[in-house]
Amino acid sequence: MLDRAGAAIDWISEGYRPAARPLAALRIVFALYVLVWPRDISWLATMSATGFDPPAGPFSLLPGPAPATAIHVLEVLRVVVALWLLIGWKTGIASGLLALILVVCSGLAYSFGKSDDVILFDLAPLMLGLAGWGSAWSKDARLGSAARPRGFPMFVYATLIAFAMFTAAAAKATTGWLLPTRQATRFFVVVTADSPRSGLLADTVLRFDNAVFWKALDYATAFVEGWLVVAVFIPILFRVGLVLMGLFHVGVWLLLGIDFHLHAFVYAGFFLVPPACYWRELALLRNVRTRLARPVAVIPQGAS
Structure with a gap:
């Protein structure tokens, strides 16, 4: 029974396995998009604590709004990690970090009632990084350390x-x-x-x-x-x-x-x-x- 289930999962997974170069092109376009059209979170630095009402989850543990300095640091980190992803060095780590930064940006925005249904976009770097979008046109590929797409x-x-x-x-x-x-x-x-x-x-x-x-x-x-x-x-x-x-x-x-x-x-x-x-x-x-x-x-x- 387990063998059949494993074979079925392998068959399904093979049907989802992307080609290396098209997936790498998506990585480049995604990173450029984050760099050129980043989600605006600067308004969070001007919000009053009276409007802070995070939904249930990890952001509800915050004592109040993030300070302006933290917002600016988050914006800088987003640029740095997007450039890192664009280069494609240690792509898996860069992808996970960018996904984390995007989720934090969305979570802070949701804490003031702004819901944009972008969580699937925020998770894209993590999932596509695991799938191997650094397998071509990347520093990893030049170093021979990139795994084939999964x-x-x-x-x-x-x-x-x-x-x-x-x-x-x-x-x-x-x-x-x-x-x-x-x-x-x-x-x-x-x-x-x-x-x-x-x-x-x-x-x-x-x-x-x-x-x-x-x-x-x-x-x-x-x-x-x-x-x-x-x-x-x-x-x-x-x-x-x-x-x-x-x-x-x-x-x-x-x-x-x-x-x-x-x-x-x-x-x-x-x-x-x-x-x-x-x-x-x-x-x-x-x-x-x-x-x-x-x-x-x-x-x-x-x-x-």
Whole structure:
């Protein structure tokens, strides 16, 4: 039983194993993004202690807001570690440190009620570092100390993404999104239509007064977020799910004005696999379809 489970995990992990150079390119782009467009945390240095209300977790142990000096040190460290990652020396350590810094930046921002849903982006350096994005175009590669890319960390990362999306779908399912009499998507579009962050197509789509259309959006949202927990076990299906998630994020931006562009870094690594992975998984799906299409032999009653 354990041998079969291990073989299944190995097969899944192989389907997630990225190619070295495309993954290295993602490392370079990620590091440059952090350097050129860093998340603004300077406002934290000006916040009053009265607004400090961290969520449950490690940041709730802080006695109060981080001092301005700590914020400035954090900003400098972010630049230094991003440059370190860009060079690709001791890439695993640099990746873990950058992920830690990004998580701390987000945690401090969340302590004042600012929630941007970027935790999957913050964890990207850690997971992609474990996957081996320093295996090419890096100092490690020149020194011969870089390991080949690994698929298992990508499988773990995919599972985290799938679980995060499933919790969002479950929350919707338990708060009435699936009730035939409710139009949850329409409600949120109406609420944000008059706000400065309203999506580009909000007013246009709101003119479409069709209950079936709006209810279909509710069901589609829950499905796109929820089915990844099943698709994660077949890499090619998970990649299809990520494409659907990308379209979903674009739709949310067009209707609600919520920007999810950072998720491009979260999803990109899963598409950087060698072409052979796609053909292998397509062949598997064809075999499954063929088996399901085979007629089932019916033995007449009384036959021996």
